[in-house]
Amino acid sequence: MKTLVILAWKNIWRHPARSGALLAAAVSGLWAGVLTIGIMNGIHELRMDYLIRNELAHVQVHHPEFLSMGYARHAILEHERIMAWMEKDPRIDSAAPRTLAEGMLHSPVKASGVRIRGIAVDSESRLTNFHDNMVEGQYLSSDGQFPVIMGASLADMHNTQIGERVVLVFDDADYMLTAAAFHVVGLFHSPSKTYDNHTVFVRSRDLAELLAGQTVYHEIAALLYDRNDAQTVTADLAARFPEIDASTWYELSPVLRTLLDIGGFASFFITMVIMLALAFGILNTMLMAIFERIHEIGMLLSIGMARARVFLMVLMESIILTLTGAVAGIILAWISIWHFSRTGINLEMFGRGAQEIGWSKIMPVLDSSGYGMIFLIVVVISISASVYPAIKATRVNPVQAVRERE
Amino acid sequence: MPVVQTEKLSKIYNLDSMPVHALQDVTLSIEKGEFASIVGPSGSGKTTLLNMLGGLDMPSSGSVWVNGRELSGMGDRQRIQFRLWNIGFVFQHYNLIPVFTAWENVSFIMLLQGRDKRAIEHRTNQLLEEVGLGDRKHARPAQLSGGQQQRVAVARALASEPRFILADEPTANLDTKAAMNLLDIMARLNNDKSVTFIFSTHDQRVTQRARRVICMVDGKIVGDERHER
Ligand SMILES: Nc1ncnc2c1ncn2[C@@H]1O[C@H](COP(=O)(O)OP(=O)(O)O)[C@@H](O)[C@H]1O
Ligand SMILES: [Mg+2]
Numbered sequence: 001m002k003t004l005v006i007l008a009w010k011n012i013w014r015h016p017a018r019s020g021a022l023l024a025a026a027v028s029g030l031w032a033g034v035l036t037i038g039i040m041n042g043i044h045e046l047r048m049d050y051l052i053r054n055e056l057a058h059v060q061v062h063h064p065e066f067l068s069m070g071y072a073r074h075a076i077l078e079h080e081r082i083m084a085w086m087e088k089d090p091r092i093d094s095a096a097p098r099t100l101a102e103g104m105l106h107s108p109v110k111a112s113g114v115r116i117r118g119i120a121v122d123s124e125s126r127l128t129n130f131h132d133n134m135v136e137g138q139y140l141s142s143d144g145q146f147p148v149i150m151g152a153s154l155a156d157m158h159n160t161q162i163g164e165r166v167v168l169v170f171d172d173a174d175y176m177l178t179a180a181a182f183h184v185v186g187l188f189h190s191p192s193k194t195y196d197n198h199t200v201f202v203r204s205r206d207l208a209e210l211l212a213g214q215t216v217y218h219e220i221a222a223l224l225y226d227r228n229d230a231q232t233v234t235a236d237l238a239a240r241f242p243e244i245d246a247s248t249w250y251e252l253s254p255v256l257r258t259l260l261d262i263g264g265f266a267s268f269f270i271t272m273v274i275m276l277a278l279a280f281g282i283l284n285t286m287l288m289a290i291f292e293r294i295h296e297i298g299m300l301l302s303i304g305m306a307r308a309r310v311f312l313m314v315l316m317e318s319i320i321l322t323l324t325g326a327v328a329g330i331i332l333a334w335i336s337i338w339h340f341s342r343t344g345i346n347l348e349m350f351g352r353g354a355q356e357i358g359w360s361k362i363m364p365v366l367d368s369s370g371y372g373m374i375f376l377i378v379v380v381i382s383i384s385a386s387v388y389p390a391i392k393a394t395r396v397n398p399v400q401a402v403r404e405r406e
Numbered sequence: 407m408p409v410v411q412t413e414k415l416s417k418i419y420n421l422d423s424m425p426v427h428a429l430q431d432v433t434l435s436i437e438k439g440e441f442a443s444i445v446g447p448s449g450s451g452k453t454t455l456l457n458m459l460g461g462l463d464m465p466s467s468g469s470v471w472v473n474g475r476e477l478s479g480m481g482d483r484q485r486i487q488f489r490l491w492n493i494g495f496v497f498q499h500y501n502l503i504p505v506f507t508a509w510e511n512v513s514f515i516m517l518l519q520g521r522d523k524r525a526i527e528h529r530t531n532q533l534l535e536e537v538g539l540g541d542r543k544h545a546r547p548a549q550l551s552g553g554q555q556q557r558v559a560v561a562r563a564l565a566s567e568p569r570f571i572l573a574d575e576p577t578a579n580l581d582t583k584a585a586m587n588l589l590d591i592m593a594r595l596n597n598d599k600s601v602t603f604i605f606s607t608h609d610q611r612v613t614q615r616a617r618r619v620i621c622m623v624d625g626k627i628v629g630d631e632r633h634e635r
Contacts (some may be wrong), residue, residue, distance in 0.1 A: 003517045295499065296503065299495075303490070304490025304515070304518060305486070306487065307486065399462050399463045
């Protein structure tokens, strides 16, 4: 067995250029592929981070029917106790309660359907970075009467400017249609135009007053130090407060879920494409090597080398060559990812667009399961592509092979 | 009991549906310790006969027995294993593994047999000394002359301790000096150690050295003489 490995290894170097070409293809293919996956993951991280830090947070609490029905009366009754619990929990960075309603925004020009988000200004600005999206005027504060901020594009559609008034219409807790005038104090511009066109922010206490005449919260969002704790925090909340529904960011955001799924699929796809290309390289190189060595293989079979050993010899030659290259490529990519995950890849070269939406630097990442999946694909495909040439080698007829050819 | 024996051995190749009778009813018996040459013009069936004796090719009819065992009764895998333990081969070309040294080429066949490592080392050194290559152990085939390569092949063929060694035109690519040197070595091994050699040739110089000359024409044995040398 050891001799077969040595023989396979020596056979690889019979044609240094040919083997080197396959090796280089494996190294560069895997390096580029894995680094691309890392960068893609980094972009997904940024987008996830963005969504989480703008509204979603890691854990959310609702009345069990709020998410499906969405009526004003589906409020969280125990909000004080829940907020107190969250403040004490060491896994939770910060938490903010929200009062929510669906309604219409009226201006002299037109009416649009909007989500009205009533926020507790102080805790919300600790929880989210949404205030960074302001492009004109101010974020909400405790000053002034019935302030509202809205997407700049929505304001445009309504021909509305800062200082003017708009009317918000919605159902209150008793299903009564309620209307109130709000002062536009600020305009924001988030990465999502849809979001900008359909979302307005008011103070929670103003909205609650109109909805119920008292404090009501429909949602409590909590930001964790480590997003991997989301599951356990949710479980703890559900156990302590059976009247509410607690969900993780992953359950709440179909966008993030899709993003993660697409990311996983894309990584798989990239790896497969690279490996299939490599598989053709392996087939080509090995079949060429076998063809050149027909006489020698015939001699080995003649003197009594079992076909199974011939098979192993060729298989090992092919696998050593490919795996060496692929593993070197993966290690190179790992080093590159590690390096860039510290320095970041600057997006300035892509112009201001990237920065405007809050992407300053991409930090490529790939977790061990990602490396594991890639390695598994590499092993499976290199072996599969090596099997055919190896079988070919065992089919050599010793008689043909040892007969002289003139 | 003869080491190898044939009975009405025939081989018909179908070339473009034209049957070629490469061997016709060859009956032959070779005893242990013989130094037998098979001579005849090119195309007379020497290679075909040696391939049958070595179990590399199957006859169209007739039988081959090696040490009393009939070869055509064996399966492919069994026959390869049988060759490993019973028959030594020296070919005209492509004898050696080019990436291995002379030493590795000789020891390789014993590794295939799964022999003890110390014994392999000892025997490899001894065999290379015997064929006069004690100082060229670590040379690769490309660094050896044609005659030296054939001597390595003889050492390799001996290494597995076969019942007999088949050599198909082993001197065809060698100059006279190298050819005679190879024959000297083979003759000495035959004399001193009773190694059985069966070799084909169409070279007069080689035939003169044989103790038995089997003459072939058109796939038939037309003469079989013994000489005292
Ligand atoms: N694979 C083959 N297919 C068809 N004919 C063959 C084949 N091998 C050998 N022959 C024919 O069989 C005859 C004997 O060939 P061979 O045994 O090689 O003779 P020698 O070794 O004496 O030169 C020749 O006519 C040759 O052309
Ligand atoms: Mg011949």
